[in-house]
Structures are given as structure tokens and as C-alpha cells.
Amino acid sequence: MSPKLPVIDFEKIKKVHDAPLEEFYTSGHRTCQGCESALVMRDFAKASGPRTVATGATGCMYVANTSYLTTPWIIPWMHTQLGAGGSSAIGMAAGLRALMRKGKIKKEKINVINFSGDLGGGDMGLSGISGALQSDYDLLIIMYDNESAANTDIQATGLTTYGAQTTFTPPGSKHRIMHRRWKKNVAAMLAVGHPTCRYVATASATFPALDFMNKTRKALAIGGPTFIHTFDPCPKGWDFHPAYSRELGELGIKSGIFPLYEIIDGQVVYTYDARRKGRIPVRHYLEKQGRFAHLIDEDVDYIQKQVDVMWNEWEVPGVAPFKAGLQVAAR
Amino acid sequence: MEDPLGVATVATASPVWEREELLNGCQAVAQGVRLADVDVIAAYPIRPYTEVMDALSKIIADGQLDAEYIIADSEHSQFEIVKHASSVGARAFGGSSGTGWMFGFEALVVAATDRLPTLFIVGNRALDDPGAFGVEHNDAMALRDMGWLLCWAATAQEALEHVLIGYRIAEDKRVLMPMALAMDGAFLTHSQHMLKVPAKEAVSRFLPAYDLGDRRLHPDNPVSIAPQVNEDWVMELRRQNWEAARRAKGVIAEAYEEFNTIFGERYPSPYFDEFMTDDAETVLLGLGAVCMPARTAVRRLREQGKKVGYINLRWFRPFPTQELRASLGRFKSVGVIDRNFAHGSPDCGGIVFQDVRSCLYPLAKRPAMVDFIGGLGGRDLSIADCIRMYDITAKAARDGAPEECVTWIGLRE
Numbered sequence: 001m002s003p004k005l006p007v008i009d010f011e012k013i014k015k016v017h018d019a020p021l022e023e024f025y026t027s028g029h030r031t032c033q034g035c036e037s038a039l040v041m042r043d044f045a046k047a048s049g050p051r052t053v054a055t056g057a058t059g060c061m062y063v064a065n066t067s068y069l070t071t072p073w074i075i076p077w078m079h080t081q082l083g084a085g086g087s088s089a090i091g092m093a094a095g096l097r098a099l100m101r102k103g104k105i106k107k108e109k110i111n112v113i114n115f116s117g118d119l120g121g122g123d124m125g126l127s128g129i130s131g132a133l134q135s136d137y138d139l140l141i142i143m144y145d146n147e148s149a150a151n152t153d154i155q156a157t158g159l160t161t162y163g164a165q166t167t168f169t170p171p172g173s174k175h176r177i178m179h180r181r182w183k184k185n186v187a188a189m190l191a192v193g194h195p196t197c198r199y200v201a202t203a204s205a206t207f208p209a210l211d212f213m214n215k216t217r218k219a220l221a222i223g224g225p226t227f228i229h230t231f232d233p234c235p236k237g238w239d240f241h242p243a244y245s246r247e248l249g250e251l252g253i254k255s256g257i258f259p260l261y262e263i264i265d266g267q268v269v270y271t272y273d274a275r276r277k278g279r280i281p282v283r284h285y286l287e288k289q290g291r292f293a294h295l296i297d298e299d300v301d302y303i304q305k306q307v308d309v310m311w312n313e314w315e316v317p318g319v320a321p322f323k324a325g326l327q328v329a330a331r
Numbered sequence: 332m333e334d335p336l337g338v339a340t341v342a343t344a345s346p347v348w349e350r351e352e353l354l355n356g357c358q359a360v361a362q363g364v365r366l367a368d369v370d371v372i373a374a375y376p377i378r379p380y381t382e383v384m385d386a387l388s389k390i391i392a393d394g395q396l397d398a399e400y401i402i403a404d405s406e407h408s409q410f411e412i413v414k415h416a417s418s419v420g421a422r423a424f425g426g427s428s429g430t431g432w433m434f435g436f437e438a439l440v441v442a443a444t445d446r447l448p449t450l451f452i453v454g455n456r457a458l459d460d461p462g463a464f465g466v467e468h469n470d471a472m473a474l475r476d477m478g479w480l481l482c483w484a485a486t487a488q489e490a491l492e493h494v495l496i497g498y499r500i501a502e503d504k505r506v507l508m509p510m511a512l513a514m515d516g517a518f519l520t521h522s523q524h525m526l527k528v529p530a531k532e533a534v535s536r537f538l539p540a541y542d543l544g545d546r547r548l549h550p551d552n553p554v555s556i557a558p559q560v561n562e563d564w565v566m567e568l569r570r571q572n573w574e575a576a577r578r579a580k581g582v583i584a585e586a587y588e589e590f591n592t593i594f595g596e597r598y599p600s601p602y603f604d605e606f607m608t609d610d611a612e613t614v615l616l617g618l619g620a621v622c623m624p625a626r627t628a629v630r631r632l633r634e635q636g637k638k639v640g641y642i643n644l645r646w647f648r649p650f651p652t653q654e655l656r657a658s659l660g661r662f663k664s665v666g667v668i669d670r671n672f673a674h675g676s677p678d679c680g681g682i683v684f685q686d687v688r689s690c691l692y693p694l695a696k697r698p699a700m701v702d703f704i705g706g707l708g709g710r711d712l713s714i715a716d717c718i719r720m721y722d723i724t725a726k727a728a729r730d731g732a733p734e735e736c737v738t739w740i741g742l743r744e
Contacts, residue, residue: 050550052550053419053548053550062559063559066555066558067558067559067560068559068560068561068563069558070558071555071558073553073555074553075550075553076548076549076552076553076554076555077554077555077556078445078548079556079558080411080415081407081411081437081438081441083407084407084408084411084415084438086404086408087403087404087407087412087415088412088414088415090373090401090403090408090412090415091371091373091411091412091414091415091417091418091419091423092415092416092418092419094371094399094416095370095371095417095419095423096419096421097399098370098371098397098398098399098416098421099370099420099421102370102397104420104540105420105549110549110550127408128404128407128408128411130404131403131408135401
């Protein structure tokens with residue numbers, strides 16, 4: 001019997017022209033040209049609509065977005081501390097639920113969303129997000145991942161790609177590579193650790209078109225706590241021309257270095273199936289970014305090998321790093 | 332009905348009191364939270380405050396309170412949950428002790444700068460390392476410069492009542508500041524007292540519903556809260572916070588007056604209680620449960636004809652500058668009992684000493700002042716210790732404050 005995916009009752013955006021025209025994240029911010037994280041903000045707000053409350057953890061999407069008296073947010077928004085993404089969402093959801101149950105405010109569906117960067121969501125706030133995903137509140141955590149602490153001048157985080165130059169990991173005459181950590185696999189880690197969380201996804205704001213907005217709507221519709229990890233090329237931090245942000249995202253996904261998938265009720269659905277569609281060499285993705293300019297062939301080969309392992313050897317390719325299942329005999 | 336000590340009690344049938352019950356400090360606070368009809372509670376365990384949350388979970392399980400009860404993954408998350416629940420208009424409650432309090436400290440700082448009137452209980456505990464469960468006030472004292480309302484309960488009855496008084500002051504539109512209610516670990520959190528539990532109807536007359544008004548985060552009120560301000564606005568925002576603390580002085584007075592009107596004359600003065608001070612020449616001043624041995628010491632010394640009294644300081648923030656200046660200026664010498672230590676401060680004394688001495692500086696005629704560091708980590712401050720402190724303070728009245736004005740009490744040397 002082949003397993004069936006649950007039917008998620010959500011209003012799917014089928015064509016670009018069907019996307020809502022109304023903006024809930026609009027002028028007033030001062031993000032960089034070609035900022036994909038800003039697009040993540042715009043898209044999630046468009047997809048979730050006006051009956052939403054959001055918190056933003058400290059990060060570039062706080063500092064660059066919300067200068068006093070010039071907020072871009074049409075929906076209610078509040079700052080939360082760097083590591084408080086998950087707990088801020090619990091707090092809002094719990095408050096709203098109690099007030100509705102006790103008849104103090106009108107009963108209705110209000111979307112509760114937190115966005116945290118890779119530093120806030122993937123490193124400092126991981127425990128809080130884990131707490132949120134264990135809860136029974138309806139909430140969505142979006143981790144916008146531009147692979148650096150971007151508002152403090154590009155420092156490496158636990159999600160920065162191996163080998164990348166950042167201000168904490170500059171290449172030098174003795175050490176060519178200062179960043180030797182493999183990117184933390186946050187979405188899958190959260191999915192594995194929280195079996196009652198019904199929806200975890202990875203996404204890109206622009207590839208495939210509309211995918212992220214529909215994933216946002218699915219996450220909000222399925223109920224309970226949910227998580228989306230977005231992959232956001234950052235012209236300033238990754239050192240490429242702002243015109244190529246969308247292309248970089250597509251190359252990252254097509255090279256397989258950033259797998260695109262949903263985990264719905266424990267079932268993996270590839271949004272871009274790199275096994276079926278093939279993978280382009282990871283070099284095509286790396287060579288377009290100044291942050292990898294110091295890498296030599298040997299380094300690129302190492303990264304390619306690791307990506308190959310992800311897709312060829314992992315039990316759930318590109319998702320979960322278990323190998324060979326139960327076939328390894330105990331000694 | 333009068334009790335043998337001459338303290339007025341209230342008949343259990345009285346409409347403002349629901350029942351009498353033997354409760355410890357933690358359970359008393361939990362009853363206060365029940366009566367305040369709190370909407371969201373976030374819990375995380377650390378001794379000694381934990382039993383507040385134990386008691387609340389049972390109160391909820393038994394259907395006596397309708398509230399969301401969240402077991403957080405850390406104190407930081409716990410405090411952030413409370414803060415954000417408050418931001419959407421829910422009355423929220425949290426608490427901690429010692430090193431857990433410090434772990435969540437970032438969230439406490441922003442609760443004040445976001446002007447969210449949550450209430451936190453601090454079961455005072457020594458900070459690590461090494462581990463110690465006992466009382467020390469440095470945990471709650473760390474809040475003193477952060478824009479919080481900060482007060483100490485001296486009895487379990489006061490602890491219960493200050494949950495209600497605390498929410499009323501914190502949530503007042505003229506204030507909107509978070510409130511920390513501190514109580515001594517073990518001596519108060521875990522010692523039982525016969526309590527009068529207020530009736531719900533009386534509480535509803537005293538404590539209005541929480542209304543955050545136009546700062547409530549809700550789709551019907553789409554505000555942006557706490558955007559980046561940099562050098563353009565921080566000074567004005569700090570000043571607004573301070574103006575709120577200044578307005579709180581008036582609100583505190585109103586709240587106690589109203590409390591006394593409904594529940595009987597329980598609090599002659601909001602900020603501190605004076606015990607046998609009318610003709611006193613020497614007083615000790617302390618916070619929290621040390622008032623018990625100190626008052627007994629006063630009675631014994633009075634039997635010997637010594638003119639001593641005790642001042643139990645309840646509110647530390649806002650600091651009752653004018654009130655304390657007017658009171659302490661009457662005495663020849665004042666000894667401060669500090670259940671904390673301010674490392675490297677002037678004369679290496681305690682935090683309370685520094686503030687009280689600074690408060691009295693403008694007086695033309697100042698009392699001689701000495702400080703006592705004692706009871707750290709839960710060490711007992713006995714009646715004999717208090718008598719020794721009175722002796723040292725009385726000597727300062729005769730001879731002036733000694734150059735070494737800080738004495739460690741009960742220290743093994």
C-alpha cells in the first residue's frame with residue numbers, strides 16, 4: 001500500500017498573475033539591492049494576508065527593515081530577541097488562544113508567524129524553535145537563511161557553506177580555509193526531532209516561481225506548529241552582482257547543495273528532485289560568488305564529494321544523513 | 332474578632348476573604364495568580380521558585396483557573412513567551428530564581444523597554460558557582476537599573492496580595508512597566524503561614540481587566556513595535572521609561588489606598604513598614620523575611636530599655652527617596668542588612684546600603700550609617716545576629732560611623 005499525502009485545504013496560487021496584488025510588506029525598508037530575504041518577507045506576508053501577527057528576531061531583516069517611524073509592515077509586527085523566534089511565536093499564539101477561549105477577543109483564525117535568520121533561528125534560537133514545534137499551537141517559523149550574520153557585516157554562522165569567506169573566516173597566507181564546518185541541516189533536524197510537527201519545508205523565494213508562497217499557505221493551513229527554511233542568496237555577503245540573486249538560488253538548488261523539499265506528516269516530497277532531474281556541478285554555483293574565490297580545485301572537489309554523498313548515500317537523499325539503513329551488522 | 336496578639340483578623344465569612352488556608356510562599360503566589368485570572372503562564376524549573384509553577388499546574392488541572400500553561404525549553408524562552416503573550420493583550424505570568432533568572436535576563440530587559448506589564452516572581456537564590464539553593468538577593472537586584480517595578484514580600488500573605496497589587500500597578504496606563512515580586516528562597520518560598528485568601532469578587536473590584544490599548548499586537552491594530560532607533564531616539568525612550576517610573580509613585584499610592592479600602596487597613600505605607608520606631612534612635616533596615624528575627628530582636632532590646640526599631644523596605648524600584656529620607660533622617664544611626672553583595676562598590680558594601688546612603692546624603696543632619704553583609708547563600712540570620720547588628724549600629728550612633736563601615740555577619744573567619 002503506497003502511503004497517501006494528507007489533503008491540505010489551502011488556496012493555491014497557480015499562476016504568477018493569480019498572486020494577490022495587495023502588499024503587506026511594502027516601502028519603508030532599506031534592504032540591499034537584490035535582497036532575497038526581503039523577498040521572503042514580501043512573499044510570506046502576501047501569502048498569509050492581513051489576519052496575521054508576526055515577530056522578527058534580530059537580524060538583517062530587523063535592522064535593515066524596520067527603522068523607527070518608517071516601518072514597511074502593514075501587518076502587526078514586533079521585534080523579538082535574536083534567540084527568541086520560537087518562544088515569541090508560542091507567546092503570541094498562547095495569548096491569542098487564551099483570550100479567544102475566555103471570550104475576551106473575537107474567535108477567528110489569526111496566522112502567527114515568526115521569522116528568524118540563520119544565526120537567530122539555526123544557532124541561538126534552535127532550542128526555542130524546537131520548543132515551538134513541540135507545542136500544539138498553530139504557528140509558523142520561517143528561517144531566512146542568507147548563510148551569514150548579515151547585519152553585523154557578514155560573519156559565519158552554523159549555516160554558512162563550507163569554505164566561504166566571511167569576516168570571521170578570512171583566507172590567509174597560512175590558512176586558506178578558515179570555515180571548516182559543514183552547513184547545519186536545520187529543516188531535517190527539526191523534522192526528525194518533532195514527529196508531531198506536520199509540515200517542514202525548504203524553499204527559495206524565486207525558484208520555482210510561487211513555490212514559497214504556496215508552501216507558506218500550506219504551512220498555515222495544515223495546523224499545528226510548522227517550519228520553513230528559505231535559501232536566500234545575499235549579494236553583499238556572498239559577493240556577486242545583485243542582478244544574479246535569483247539565478248544563484250536556482251544554481252544552488254540545481255547543484256543539489258541546497259535540497260528543496262517538503263516533509264508532510266513524515267513523508268518527503270521533493271520540490272526539485274535532483275536525482276530525477278540531475279545535478280549540475282556544484283562548481284557552477286560556487287564560481288559565481290566572491291566568497292569562494294580563494295578555493296582551489298581540491299576544495300571544490302571536496303564540496304562536490306560531500307554533495308554527492310548527500311544524494312547518493314543518504315537514506316533519505318538530500319534530507320537525512322543516515323546511511324545503509326539497518327543493513328550494517330552489529331559486531 | 333481579635334487575635335491574642337492584638338492584630339485585627341477578619342472573619343472567614345467576610346465577603347472579601349474566601350477562606351483561611353495553611354500555605355507556603357510559593358502556594359500563596361499561585362493563589363494570587365489564580366485570583367488575578369492570568370491568561371498565560373510559562374514555566375521552567377529551578378529551585379526554589381518552582382513550587383509556584385507546581386501549584387499552578389494543579390490549580391489548572393483542577394479547573395480553578397483557565398489559562399494556557401506552557402513548559403518552556405529555557406528561562407530565556409519562558410520570559411519571551413510571557414513577554415509576547417502580554418504583547419497581544421493577555422495577562423501573563425512567569426518567574427525564576429538565581430542563575431535561571433540570569434539566563435533569561437536579556438528577555439527581562441526587553442520586557443521593560445517594550446513596556447509590557449507582565450508579573451514575574453523571583454524566589455531569591457544565590458548565583459552559581461558553586462551551586463547553592465539558599466536565598467541571596469543579587470538575582471532580583473540585577474533588575475534595579477532596568478526599568479522594572481521591584482518589590483519584596485516579607486510574608487506569604489504579602490506575596491499573595493502583591494500579585495494582585497503588582498498587576499494593578501504594572502498594568503495601569505500611566506505605568507506599563509513589568510513587575511518583579513521577590514521573596515526569600517526557603518525562608519518564605521517554603522515556610523508555611525496561615526493565610527487569608529481573598530474572595531474573587533473582592534479581587535475583581537480591586538484589579539481591573541488588562542487593556543494594553545493602542546499598543547496591543549492584533550490584526551485590528553496593525554502596529555510595528557520596537558523598530559531600530561539608534562542614536563535618534565534612545566535617549567527619549569529611556570526618559571519615557573523613567574517618567575513612567577515617576578508616575579508609578581502616584582499609582583502605587585492609589586493602589587494601596589484602594590487595597591486598604593477593600594481588604595482592611597493592611598498597609599499603612601506602601602513602600603516600607605516601620606516597627607517600634609516612634610522614639611527610636613537606632614534602626615536596622617532590611618528587605619524580606621529577615622524582618623522576622625529583626626522584629627523579635629527589637630522586642631528583646633526594648634525590654635532592656637534600648638531605643639531601637641526596624642524598617643522593612645518593601646519597594647526597591649521605584650526607590651522611595653523622599654519617604655525614606657523623611658523617615659531615616661529622624662534617627663541617630665541606621666544599619667542596613669544586605670542579603671547581597673555589591674562587589675567593588677564604595678566601601679565594598681551591599682546594594683541596598685549604597686542606595687540608602689546615597690538617598691540620605693542631601694540631609695543636613697544625617698544618621699551614622701553602617702552596613703551588614705549577611706545571610707548569603709541561605710545562611711540563617713538569627714535573632715542573636717540581629718542583636719549584634721543593633722549593638723554595632725547603636726555604637727555608631729554614639730561614636731559616629733567607623734571607617735570600616737561594613738561588617739560581615741556570621742562569617743567563619
